[in-house]
Amino acid sequence: MDSHIMERIFSNAHSLSNYPSYHKEIDEEMTQRLSSVVDHMGRISPIEADMIDLHILKGVPQSALGKIFGYTQPNIHYRVNRAIDRLKVLLTIPLFSEIFLEETLSRYFSDKKDIKVMVLLYLYSSQSHAARIIGESQGKVRYRFLRCLNSLAKIEELSEVHQALNTVNLNLTLLRKSEKKESKRKVLL
Secondary structure (H helix, E strand, O other), X not given: OOHHHHHHHHOHHHOHHXXXXXXXXXXXXXXXXHXXXXXXXXXXXXXXXXHHHHHHHOOOOHHHHHHHHOOOHHHHHHHHHHHHHHHHHHHHOOXXXXXXXXXXXXXXXXXXXXXXXXXXXXXHOOHHHHHHHHOOOHXXXXXXXXXXXXXXXXXHHHHHHHHHHHHHHHOHHHHOOOXXXXXXXXXXX
């Protein structure tokens, strides 16, 4: 790899602290949005977060990222765009704690497995992971989840929970993590 590129990537001269302060250049709303995006970077995989940080925030070319991470430039392009799409969806899903969800859902649902399925899919966005924990097939987990979503739609007090779970449902493929490379970890919280 070109030593000038490596120096640019890792030198303090090009760190974000040396760039003009964004507080002086953008308005309050944009500052909050940027802060929210940076806060949510921990919700995507560390590799994706690094790629976004280096490419989007620091301007490192995708071809250089390919050499750093050992991927082709088109693969880097795909991964960066996928991470951005994932972040966009994650920003729309309200954050709930596992305890809050379990307690709230238990007031309206009596079946413990239904509650567990909803909580697991919210946390991990993976039917297969939920199926392993629950001890049922993915089909049965999917059936439980869709049935519960329909029930949630009718409960006004849980409209925010329904919206969050419905967003997860509509984006399961995008939010799902690969179990081959990383151990399963929570997507949310």
